[in-house]
Amino acid sequence: MKKSFLNLSVFVIGICLCASCSLLSSAGLTSKGLPSTQVPDKLTSTTANSAVNVDHAIWDELLKKHVKSNGMVDYKDFKNDREKLNKYLEMLSNQEPTKDWSVQEQLAYYINLYNAYTVDLILKNYPVKSIKDIKGAWTNDFVKVGDKTISLGGIENSILRKMKEPRIHFAINCASMSCPKLMNEAYTAAHINEQLDKAAIEFINSDKNDISKNSAKLSSIFDWYKKDFTENGTVIDYVNKFSNTKINSGVRITYKDYDWNLNEIK
Template identity: 70%
Template sequence: MYLVMKRFLICIAVALSLQSCNLLSAAGLSSAGQPTKEVPTDLTSTTANSAVNVDHSEWNALLKTHVSNSGLVNYEGFKKDRSKLDAYLQKLSGYNPGNDWSVQELLAYYINLYNAYTVDLILDNYPTKSIKDIDGAWTKASVPVGSRNLSLGGIENGILRKMNDARIHFAINCASISCPKLLNEAYTAGKINEQLDKVTREFINSDKNDISATNVKVSSIFDWYKKDFITTETPTIIDYINKYSTTKIKAGTPITFKEYNWSLNKQ
């Protein structure tokens, strides 16, 4: 009886702890059998050596039209172009990614898939003040890919994070003010490395972080996904930030984390 009650209390404690989207989306969600490839440290942008080259021009046009340079989204405009978005989503869902896809194609495909279906989720529930007000936003298997259905959390945690390139955290957008901005161009295999470097550098040097040589208050992303940023090349969070920051932080400087603003990233 004691063991049963103990397990029950543990389950309640775990459930109560799953309040932020990063923890919630990581709760038991997987790749659903989708291929993942580890990103090499010397990743180059190329369309070569892939059985498939996905054309993301439709998504690129929508982003150019409805997303500002600062990453704010005109959801009303997207609603008017809903048929174009639906056509692009159907196109993406018609693919069945495999191991014969290059790592560049997989990265671009899954980042665009995540971002486009996040916009679609907001439109399905518009108007909304926050993505966190949408039931199961990251856990519902609402993203069809080939014969499978994925969740947004599964794409992030089961696929993209397993590719071992922490820059993906600054490429996927969760429709909130504190999120890395939604890039107003589609990710492509031919530009993927430069695009990931660009969004990482822009985010770290943006007002989402307060950085000086001896005072560091940064996005909670660096707290939630801390282990993703720590590698043999960057053994601390400061080392990772210094790799991209224009202001270099002194080693050993204490880090605090900013409160996350989950308000919708609308224009």
């Protein structure tokens, strides 16, 4: 009994010390029955294989207007388009995914759903210095999909990660400086594979990682979600798929501190 209690204590302390999107959003959360299809080894971009093609034009317009090419967000100006954002969120709510949706449509839908509701969360609590200052940011069920409500953590951990596509970690944005940038275009089934490649290439080759042939100081994302990146090799193998500079095998990886300050245009 004492040993079990000690192990539990160590586990809880570990979670508290590693305050990441992954750990904050995973405990006790489910998909709420929403479907997720595993991504094939070779994902292609297409709209031709789905029962539904979701129109993300409103979100695309909002992103182009309020998000800079570097991913920084003008939340003050975004607030002026609250009506349009609400219209988009309502549309997403009315488009509950089914198993008849293609994997491309599911990926685009869930990524845009996560990102749009993250922006919505920030706007509801604005001004705020960090998303971590918002209680239950990843665990509260406030994302409406059909007659269900799900949390951001549920979307991330119980849907998107179950699709076995590690590039989603570079596409979803948690409104923080160290996060992969919020792309200023909506994800769509017609371009999903190219968009995920772009997100991975831009993030891995950005200042979020310090990479050379003989050293690798990587984003903590590669630590928190290590399991996702090592299905078919090592973390270095995965990074080298997208990195301009190839890291030598066997190099010791260290991880950068995570900056949770809001990704806001000042």
